Amino acid sequence: MPHATIRDIAREAAVSVATVSRAMNGHSNVRPELRAHIESVATRLGYVPHAAARHLSSARSGMIGVVVPDLHGEFFSELLRGMDREASERGLYCMMMVMHGDAQRGVAALHAMRGRVDGLVVMAPQVSADELLAHLPRDMPAVLLNCAPGQPGRAELRIDNVAGASAVVEHLIASGRRRLVHIAGPAGNIDADERLRGAQDACARAGLSLRVLPGDFREPSGAAAAATLIAEGIDIDAIFAANDMMAIGAMMAFRRAGIMVPDRIAIAGFDDIPLTRLISPSLTSASIDIASFGASAVARLVKAIAGDDDGSIEQRVPVVMVRESTGPARTDHTLSNVHNNTPEQSGKGEYS
Template sequence: MSVEERAGGGGAAMRPATMADVARLAGVSLSTVSRMLSGGSPVSPKRQERIQQAIDRLGYRPSAAARALASGQSNVIAVLAGDTTIYGYATTIRGVEEAARALGYSVMIVVIESAEDAAVDAAIATAMSQQLAGIVLLKFDPPGVVAMHRLPAGVPMVALSGVREKGLPQALIDEAKAGEELTRHLLDLGHRTVHHVRVPPSRKEDGRTTGWRRALKKAGATVPPVIDVTWEPQTGRTVGRRIAGMPEVTAVFCGNDELAMGVIRGLADEGLKVPDDVSVVGFDDHPLADVWMPALTTARQDFSSLGRRGVGILARVIAGEPPEKAVHEAAPVIVRESSGPPSADRGIATETAMEDADRIHA
């Protein structure tokens, strides 16, 4: 006999019994079933007997979501993220999982496939299909920014990123300061300016680009056009090959370490050495940064700490406590082998030098 038939419905399709089926068969409200299962406010013995008979007849087994509904509590945290294969994303999620496990939460990961409204709404719907304790949003890219504006009100959440948002619980890394310090490091070595290979920004401009621009303006240096690429290291390699033929380019600040590795490989393809001919710096301090040849100068982002801090903030929000004031965690510059003084054979200015940079886009 189907659930519908046993519960008094006319359908023939088989499906697991739900709490609503129990309530319907027992002739009580859903909240009454919930109170009995959770051991909350008293339910009369007569109603308890009817509910138990309905449970036995239907073979009802409470799901995790149903138990959460009955108790008014959940131990599930949803992480909304873009491409989880990227080092920063994956390491942040690891930090979230570590902190969540320590607090007794389980974690579900939902990938936002793109910044299109339909894709964002689908990801949010997947997360909200569970009875959630709260949401951790990785706001590193356009999908994360769109999701921030489309999450339903009232759901406890925290955003993780390098850009502050007003009125939003968040854990932050100070990308702008790190970008400024990396650029200042190259200028202090004697480079007249620094070219910037940018990872896809979450908005018009992210922190590391803002820091790069700020350092150049403070120094009175020319601000070259930004070189936009994708997350793929191969696009960095393409840029490296192209700037090898541009003698005015002596220093390159890349938006992450994988792109920096790609740029270095592209320069090597054309017979140039780093840092002898061109200095290249990255961002993140990827595990390979220290063993790459040459070892990368970079900014160290502690993504695991970011994830753990985010869960701590979310736990306060879930408990109804005011979240701590958002504080930027530093991303210190790690100086290694890939940065050095400009080569005497490069840095030759031409009238079209800055215009040429527009053609570097991968």
């Protein structure tokens, strides 16, 4: 029977509509044998519960809102994959809105979702709390992912960017690298700022200097940073990029220039997107298990919606996944002498 309703089930099972409703919703005041009979009839008729109607009785929509800064790149596809998987397993649906780095779009998203979702996951590392989170209704359950401080009592998931970046740089130093460059993320972005600080801290502890080049988390900016180094002929032996896409962009630029990774320069990134394991050489990266991070956000939100979350901050410490791109340093080649072959030129652009 197409589009069978509970009235069809009630008629076929010779019971009232109210009895069918109680049985289908798991109420305890229905005899087990009668419940089994009703469920058997429902299965035979091909009855499919209507999600909206099911949630109506609980005054919930069964929908959760997700606000993210961007959709570009594998990081966000993995994050949303984890969120969607966890939501699906819990019988929930996701409504997503993208800020594109614009705080006003984020505020509009919060207003648009109010009354339509049971709770929100908000990821906004690039805007201040005053610009966005001040507009988040206090009665709206929410989980914040790497957002600016300023919402005490809200459930938060944070990546320990400082610890992760420090661990990557310490790995590079332990492998024999001494002349390091960091390709930074966009200024004002919490993740980028913390990863820069972690890299600087690790170099300071080792008594090493760190050159910083600008980036924006996208592959072309990594390639541009590498092009700058190649043009200057600076003698470096390692790059730590603030995310994997910039590291991959730099690696491709060096490959086109005939500069071997890791023989002449080691490269590492951050996030551990799936592509890091597929390229050659495979990329060393600080892993946060992105899909799991997204799933954890949804799990925390479900608790917040139920009133069971304590509003604590959950910190995820990245693990350095060592791969081919940070193999041992070679002492017979440097970046500078690839492009400056005469003895007089070999010291040009000395690292400082």
